[in-house]
Amino acid sequence: MAVAVVKDVLSGKFSVGDTVVVRGWVRTRRDSKAGISFINIHDGSCFDAVQVIAPNDLPNYANEIQKLTTGCSVAITGTVAESAGQGQDFELQGTHIEVLGWVEDPDTYPMSPKRHSMEYLREYAHLRPRTNITGAVTRVRHCLAQAVHRFFHERGFYWISTPIITTSDAEGAGELFRVSTLDLMNLPKKENGEVDFKEDFFGKEAFLTVSGQLNVETYACALSNVYTFGPTFRAENSNTSRHLAEFWMIEPEVAFANLDDVAGLAEDMLKFVFKAVLEERADDMAFFAQRIDKEAVSRLQNVIDNDFVHMDYTDAVEILQNCGEKFEYPVSWGTDLQSEHERYLAEKHVGAPIILKNYPRDIKAFYMRQNDDGKTVAAMDVLAPGIGEIIGGSAREERLDVLDDRIDALNLPKEEYSWYRDLRKYGTVPHAGFGLGFERLVAYVTGVQNIRDVIPFPRSPKSAEF
């Protein structure tokens, strides 16, 4: 007798008449006076639940089956049958139904088979995986992660596990979480009263990484095509629907590449993973299109079918100044674009993802490659309608003298960058890369509005439950 997952039963992998065992959780139970009960069982293998027919001649029909409620766990032995009802091709004729776990006091089970708000579900992060929406998000998230790895693997990229603990406070990408084993109530002090980090675990100050980029550049300058895919931590006090304190980031880094090369890579990658989701998770995407966001499927198809619009920052400023739209903040060359400006460009001006390139030097990071005009750097942002910045990238400054000029101009501690500068001293090559916020990608694909609902256990300011 075969153990089966719901997906295989529903997709016709088994023949009518086959006896299988399905294990899962009860979504709903309906009793019919025709002498049967209908029990919908989900096990996470696909969006749909399988309908189990439980006849009233089962020995535990009255004392157990009719008492099943949402959330009970069961093991069902049954024969695969063509469904006599509408809504599914196959169902299971139950021959033996074992209750593995009851729901104590169904009145208090938080996941009723009813619409819940996302905020409510978030309070039950340990039970929300059992809901349609969190199940669908989870499968799509997995599909995207696999597709990202597959995309890079097929292109000859190596996955580099950059460190999660870092001792350089010099990346400038945001506030850092401290990693320490020192006793906070009894800190070792130096003679001048400062904390003596020589006594700490690593013998110096340590933090959680805000980006693997600087580290992964070292591997790009040896293995040519590499990427990171791992957790990233920002201690920013950001309270928005698109920020997390702990999130996952994908950072490809390409040797011998310029900005346009990685802009093309970003476009190819997004199209590749969108295609994978539409093909592999059609069931979940249909649910998102039906319940969460009507455009969920058409938006992805639209991105796949069209070339990304590329635009220079300078041209974008001109468009924004002349578009006749009233903005709360004025647009002027040399300042960073506001959310409203980015939204206008992505949502109204092109209605699709847009790649903005060549930003003013002074609003971007020290490592970005100086353009010949002396005032811009080879940086790009990919802006997605509804989400905003989904990718940020740049060509990296490979000329040591130019890099040093920036480090000096910004008063950065040059000694901290000795290994980074070594890459420019010894066989330097042009190279470029970008960072993709994985949760922002999942939010964009599913249409789920809040980033806290596309990661299993969200961490944000004042919130790290579970």
Add this chain to the structure above:
RNA sequence: UCCCCAGUAGCUCAGUUGGUUAGAGCGGUGGACUGUUAAUCCAUGUGUCGUUGGUUCGAAUCCAACCUGGGGAGCCA
């Protein structure tokens, strides 16, 4: 961190010119009916009205502070 909004039954929400016993739908439970499928129909229970303090004869309702959540902004991915 700043601006705005919200917090009432297990869930979603209605209810406030301050006034007796605070309501509906869904879920749960009991029953009816039915190859049903977020089934339907009938019956039924449920509340520190976010917390603390204040104003008042009287506060879910007005005021203050705080807590939590949401939307927007900044920071960014």
